Amino acid sequence: MKSRIFKAALASMIAVPVATAAFAADLEVTHWWTSGGEAAAVAEFAKAFNEKTDHNWIDGAIAGSGGTARPIIVSRIIGGEPMGATQLNHGRQAEELIEAGLMLDLTEIAEAEGWADFVNPSKLLDACTLDGRIYCAPVNIHSTQWIWLSHEAFAKAGLDVPSDWDEFVAAAPALEGAGVVPLAMGQQSWQTNLAFGALAVALVDDAAWTEVNVNKNAEVAGGPDYRRVFEAFDNARKLAVGSNVNDWNQATNLVITGQAGGQIHGDWAQGEFQVAGQVAGQDYTCLPGLGFREVLDTGGDAFYFPKQDDPEIEAAQKELAALLLSKDVQVAFNLKKGSLPIRGDIDMSTANDCMQKGIQILNAGNVLPSGDINFSRDTQNQFEDLMTTFWNDHSITVEQVQADYAAIVAAAD
Ligand code: GAL
DSSP, rough: OOOHHHHHHHHHSSSGGGSSSTOOOOEEEEEOOOOOHHHHHHHHHHHHHHHHHSSSSEEOOOOOOOHHHHHHHHHHHHHTTOOOOEEETTTTTTHHHHHTOEEEEEHHHHHTHHHHHHSSSSSHHHHHHTEEEOOOOEEBBBOOOOOEEEEEHHHHHOOOOOOSHHHHHHHHHHHHHHOOOEOOOOOOOHHHHHHHHHHHHHHHHHHHHHHHSSOOOOOHSSSSHHHHHHHHHOOOOOOTOOBBBBHHHHHHHHTTSEEEEEEEEEETTHHHHHHTTBBBTTTTEEEEGTTTOOOOOBBBBEEEEEEOOOOOHHHHHHHHHHHHHHEEEEEEHHHHOBBOOSSSSOOOOOOOSHHHHHHHHHHHHHHOOOOOHSSHHHHHHHHHHHHHHHOOOOSHHHHHHHHHHHHHHHHHH
């Protein structure tokens, strides 16, 4: 705040615009956080940057989720129109940009700030590291192994809220009878792929999951353990007939308003329940591992800083990187985002029941590497295309989709 007043005073004394003054940089920050909960969360970053530094946050929100935003972000960087900073998922999404020398090396700032001492789990810092150098500032842990259930919808059907996926499936006819769509699902391919991933984590054991997702074992992907997952996924697509929405937050809204029974989705859905004034345990229930396994992946978001030949911008980039991981900013942002902080040393006692569940699972060490860490973006795109094609074309059989899945795993990088 002090710096704002100073900037305003300076502007009135001299006739040049403040943005051209030597101490301040305008930093364009791109991200795909445009839903109600997401916008509230990213506003915490902007506020902290504007109040605590001399620089200005220029918001570059891109609507339409990561699937739309990522190619725009990457092509701007490759095409010589880099932004000051950008959200991506930590993991392998920026690998090629880093290899091409287009991203700012943050190692010095990470060491000065002691990131290695508090980033938890430490693997998250590895997900920002290439050849021993750190290229991103991780800001949260997001997990995708959840189902979000509407109390209002189950009340309409005269049923208790289910405690696992099997009970959810068993409840579907009664939900339908009460005019409720059992499963909410948006039409973007990453959403169907996310649901498949959540079913896989819930239904296969660790060994089979690791074989497919870490060791890329096509035999296990095409075998009996994964057959169960595809059968459940086949069931899921039938339960979602009637869910005619596109964006993930529209699907969450069907759950919030009791028009749908549940949504298999990432924990960022919490931001929407929060904005709608709903209370975990009272208006909605969250089941990690779809009620079968208390396990989370450690995906999430990170900020990358495309290189720019401008020392003022670079100074602002480094200040933002440090600020994003600072204690207060981590608490304020993650409480609104519904994600877990990347610091193990901060007080999250005001987090809601669902976040507390997530924190407990994390503290117990029941974590898995995320798809963004295990697979290249190209392989992820192939999974997404396959899952959404199967989801929408009910003439494709479980046998066919599983064979195609195993083929992608066999060629995966
Ligand atoms: C994910 C991102 C989350 C959330 C979600 C939906 O890729 O990690 O922060 O925003 O997309 O937009």
